[in-house]
Amino acid sequence: MVKLYEQGMYLLNNQEVVEKVSSTSKEQAKKGTMAYEILQAHNTSGNPEKLKIKFDSMASHDITFVGIIQTAKASGLKKFPIPYVLTNCHNSLCAVGGTINEDDHMFGLSAAKKYGGIYVPPHIAVIHQYMREMMAGCGKMILGSDSHTRYGALGTMAIGEGGGELVKQLLCDTYDIDYPEIVGVYLTGKPSKGVGPQDIALSIIGKVFSNGYVKNKVMEFVGPGIATLETDFRNGIDVMTTETTCLSSIWKTDNDTRTYLKAHGREKDYTELSPKDVAYYDGMIYVDLSQIKPMIALPFHPSNVYEIDYLNDNLEEVLKNVEEEGRKILDTPNIEFNLTSKIVNGKLKVDQAIIAGCAGGTYSNMMESAKIIKNKSCGNDELSLSVYPSSQPVMMALTQNGALNEFIASGAIIRTAFCGPCFGAGDTPANNALSIRHTTRNFPNREGAKPGHGQMTSVALMDARSIAATVANGGFLTPATDCDFESTNYNDYKFDPTVYNNRVYNGYVETEENVELKYGPNIKDWPEMSKLTNNIIIKVASFIEDPVTTTDELIPSGETSSYRSNPLGLAEFTLSRRDPQYVARAKAFNELEKARVNGIDPTTLSSELKEVFEKINSITKDINPMDTVLGTVVYANKPGDGSAREQAASCQRVLGAVANIAKEYATKRYRSNLINWGMVPFLIDDCNDFGLNDYIYVPNIAQTLASQDLSDIKAYVIGDEIKEIKLYIANMTDEEKLIVRAGSLINYNKTRMQE
Structure with a gap:
């Protein structure tokens, strides 16, 4: 159950939500949030209402960092002033356009050498998993040129922005915003077995997107329910806060956060973060985790959310409504958008399944999916399953504990760390197919179809567990709560950084200033742009x-x-x-x-x-x-x-x-x-x-x-x-x-x- 309060609320001792208090003024209680403390610690303006933020580190991937570095170079860049991670998880395939993708990668490596960056080669890690494993820490702020830059579950306020804002940081300028409103997300209860982070995230998104409840605000996760979630599970909820249109997120940290950071060799980055005894929030989202059921976000937005059980009981009605709304959105009269054709013998049958990226490819998602699909088959018909572990260390752990063998034996395809399915550069479905995915978005044609060529496909977002349950049930939509499997204990995870030590170039400590930037023939300068006249x-x-x-x-x-x-x-x-x-x-x-x-x-x-x-x-x-x-x-x-x-x-x-x-x-x-x-x-x-x-x-x-x-x-x-x-x-x-x-x-x- 997700409930929105219509007015600002106070949180007392991280336990009780009340409308009024007599002991503290509202203005003082506003300073009791974790967000206030972190934002002011990074604010250089001296004015708590007009923020000029300097970040601790930054991250970009290979379809953003070239333009950012080119722009900063034209503006006088000499050295990266803070750690700047350049990952290569979007144009990883190096298959389209001849040499141009790998040319961008080589530009990134040369820039990391020249200016002092951290370069993560293709297939080693997706951007946000690397930042979770190696960079995020309690009380930090990170800026990324990807909208899903979210590390709040690790105590880091992270913001995804366009490249211009990263250029400003590279030039030692600031990120300038008015102090944002802070909305509390009060978690209580414990999720049922089979309910995953995507289910909780979609439940929240469905409540707050259309009404703009958290638009450009900070979501601060508090309440006793946090203690029932392992940090890897929290990461899966947190990364999806982007789809609410909030500015950033932050979570109360605890011993489980410490355990996660310790497992990654960074216990020193742990600090306990908690709201003060009295904290005021400009809005409050109440989430009873025990009442959340497996969810599905139907085309064409993560907020188009239904309980899987409700959808299964009302297939014709719901799918016809989605078709009607979809035709308005698509505005392509020559292409038929048809979901009801996927109803087979009264059940919804899907054509493709994918678990991938910063949202789906985490260790706990992969482990529990593997347990559900163990000794089951993907079948030898249209249905396919692809899984993309989010980093090579995650892949190594899944290999060592046998989880990858369970996927492979079922007929699933194992991919390397790659963001392609999330933005239409990998596993594009067949025409008229329905794909269920634990990724971040299901916007029209984002999965790679080209309506201009007469192509139409559909993506529905689900949690990895229910995706595995659906595949195990022959492709018929099935919630993971219908399955019996053993829950994963993240404490059993053994992080092995060997691949990072062997392959990641870290030039932040010492640059190689004489290195020349490597330009491929596709890398072009920005054209001249006119000054605004009166x-x-x-x-x-x-x-x-x-x-x-x-x-x-x-x-x-x-x-x-x-x-x-x-x-x-x-x-x-x-x-x-x-x-x-x-x-x-x-x-x-x-x-x-x-x-x-x-x-x-x-x-x-x-x-x-x-x-x-x-x-x-x-x-x-x-x-x-x-x-x-x-x-x-x-x-x-x-x-x-x-x-x-x-x-x-x-x-x-x-x-x-x-x-x-x-x-x-x-x-x-x-x-x-x-x-x-x-x-x-x-x-x-x-x-x-x-x-x-x-x-x-x-x-x-x-x-x-x-x-x-x-x-x-x-x-x-x-x-x-x-x-x-x-x-x-x-x-x-x-x-x-x-x-x-x-x-x-x-x-x-x-x-x-x-x-």
């Missing part, structure tokens, strides 16, 4: 009315990953799944901006634009086309749910975008990406006055960004008639305003270097 004209190049627009729709994941080091090549995929004509529209208008930058009056190249300027003269006399930035804009109701990938913004910028307009931004990290790429994050309450291909004139925007009041920005839709509309911008720091006015973080840093 007046701008923006053309609506895409108008998306979906309730939520994910980063996977803004820039697809799997098939684009090999081009993440090539800004122009990658930009060709922008919105390709959602609005295939966007790139052509954006490029056409960007040609006029390029002409302006090169000294050619753009109105001489476009009679339509000339007419627009003539109409604008009734608003701003003698407006000069040569002093007016021409850029495109994407409108979406709520863009940016999902990945931290900065390319969701940078690809728009490379094609000439200068703004987004939205009713709200799904995540703080997407909005930060827009800002770091010099794009104005406009907000609007009513979008009915403009549409696709309309021109919007925004006068005095640079001047407005230099002011404190961003609440009422006059803009004009230039059509047959001129319509005034109201835009506004949520709070921005002074530095963020300067970045947007400069045209990008790169431009801003270059200016600082010159000064």
Whole structure:
């Protein structure tokens, strides 16, 4: 059972949740949270409400670190100032695009040598498992260029952001945010055998995603139920907090946390973290672990959650509703989306099963799945099972205790540590197949299908235990609570770091400054980007009315990953799944901006634009086309749910975008990406006055960004008639305003270097 409190609540002695206390003021009790203590310990501003955070370490993987290092290098990078882990767990296969994936890896290794980084080669560990095993510790803060950067169960406040925020840390700048609200997650009870971390995570996500209960807030896990969970189990819940859209997470630590860190040779990184005797939370989520049942998140979001038992009892009704909603989301009339066809003799039959990555590939998930599938068969028909242990040390332990043999004997395929199934670069299902996965997301087509080619597949998220139970039952959906198996004691786990000692390059202590960076032919520099002028004209190049627009729709994941080091090549995929004509529209208008930058009056190249300027003269006399930035804009109701990938913004910028307009931004990290790429994050309450291909004139925007009041920005839709509309911008720091006015973080840093 998961319950949301409608108001802030107090926690007394980590045991009792109450609405009021008389002994302590609310303001004092707000300082009683673990989050407050950790954030202030890393805050360099001196102002507890306006945070300037410096992190203890950072992490990136091989579809983000090249761009980050290139950007920092252009801004004067000499040495990594903090430990920076470069893992290679996304473009691991080195199979698409010739040499370009391995070229990125070699760039990463050369950068680790030159600047003092920690380089983890392909197939050795997925990013978050390595950070859990080797870097996270109590009271620390870690920044990662992956949205699932979450190590709260180990006492670390970790945040996933776009690359621009990591660049700032590399240049010894700070992560600037207002002090966030803190929401308590009160755990009580003990999970039933067969209920896993994904079940608990999905139960919470289903309650808080759609209402924004924890959006951009910190989730602080407290309560007596924590003691009933082993730390490896807690990790599995924690990593999924990203799907709630929270900013970060932190857990009360205890002797089990110490045991986990000790097992990994890092007992010195243990400190007991606990709320003070009285702590105030801006919201509270009450979770009775004993009432949680095996769950399934049906397409196309982790919040589309049902109890497996309920789904099995109501198959026709539920699946028809999902089909109806799915057709609205997919908007692909030529492709049939059909889940009810998976009902066989009154039961739901799946086609594929996967346990993988930072969420599914942990030791305890693998162990208990192996016990469930022992002496069972995957069968010799369509159904397949692939398992991906999250690191080579986990793989070694599973080999030594025989768990891998149980998987192999059942017919399962054993893979190395790789994030591919989570973002569409591995085990893409067959057309019209239904895949059940213990991974992190099930967004439309994230698993690798291409609707533009007539392909359609579906992914449902489940816990590893129920996945194993389903496979053992011939592919018919089965909760693990129906199975009898022996629970895993994590204390039996023997972590062996030999593979890390033999293969991981650690240059943090001593750099090799004379090493030259290794560039493959696909690694390209960022193109020049125009500085924001006082007046701008923006053309609506895409108008998306979906309730939520994910980063996977803004820039697809799997098939684009090999081009993440090539800004122009990658930009060709922008919105390709959602609005295939966007790139052509954006490029056409960007040609006029390029002409302006090169000294050619753009109105001489476009009679339509000339007419627009003539109409604008009734608003701003003698407006000069040569002093007016021409850029495109994407409108979406709520863009940016999902990945931290900065390319969701940078690809728009490379094609000439200068703004987004939205009713709200799904995540703080997407909005930060827009800002770091010099794009104005406009907000609007009513979008009915403009549409696709309309021109919007925004006068005095640079001047407005230099002011404190961003609440009422006059803009004009230039059509047959001129319509005034109201835009506004949520709070921005002074530095963020300067970045947007400069045209990008790169431009801003270059200016600082010159000064």
